[in-house]
Amino acid sequence: MRSAGGLTHVGPLAKAYMAELERRRNGMVDGKEAAAGEEREPGRQGGRLPELNEARVIGRIVNPPKTKEGSGARGDYKMARFVLALNRAYKDSLGKWVRETDFIPVVAWGAVAEAASKAGKGSALRVEGRIKTWQVEGKQYRWELKADLLEVLDLRAATAKTEAQGELLPN
Known part of the structure; x- marks a missing residue:
């Protein structure tokens, strides 16, 4: 350190x-x-x-991304929502290693949402973006990571998914 x-x-x-x-x-x-x-x-x-306001995280997708497509005032859009599990370890006051997992809600739009929709459960991702907050019903605040960049780090999971769809990843 x-x-x-x-x-x-x-x-x-x-x-x-x-x-x-x-x-x-x-x-x-x-x-x-x-x-x-x-x-x-x-x-x-x-x-x-x-x-x-920047965030960079590396984690694994908890469940397959939920995608939504539609049209709005700004034209056609694609959105994907998913949760990343981020593992971390630290030593407690007794010197024993403790593992914890944080669960981060992520939203992606456009091409980033398209890339997210191709990643499956358990895929390792690097996500960069910003923290967005809003208030629900005048009481509780919510937050999520708005992804500006997404990179699949786990080729194993990506290969398994594309092979199941009858496609092959380039070498």
Whole structure:
């Protein structure tokens, strides 16, 4: 475990992610990307921190995605909803390893929804997007990850599904 810029992180993926956040933070002026040649004030921008709503997760699909197609004010659309299971492990106060699973609701639109609809239960996915929240009946808040990018990581599950459909994946 290492510390960088007041944040503690583990491993090369975290290191790459922190480098990307630092690059973005250094390029922000008043919460926006700095234009070429424009200087950025050190620290806070006019008393505000730049805003960032990004999520990157890797997990497995709990159940096959539920898809919906239709037409709306913006034209035809395709939507897919699914839940990702994210496993994590940590040591408790006694030094014993404990495994936990978080379940993340995901929604995808358009081409990302099309890609999600081809992934089956148990498929490993990398999803990038943003957190979207809304309030239900004036009381409870709900949230989901709106997927902007989806990558199937588990070729085994993808191969099994396409072979069952009579198709083959390219080598």
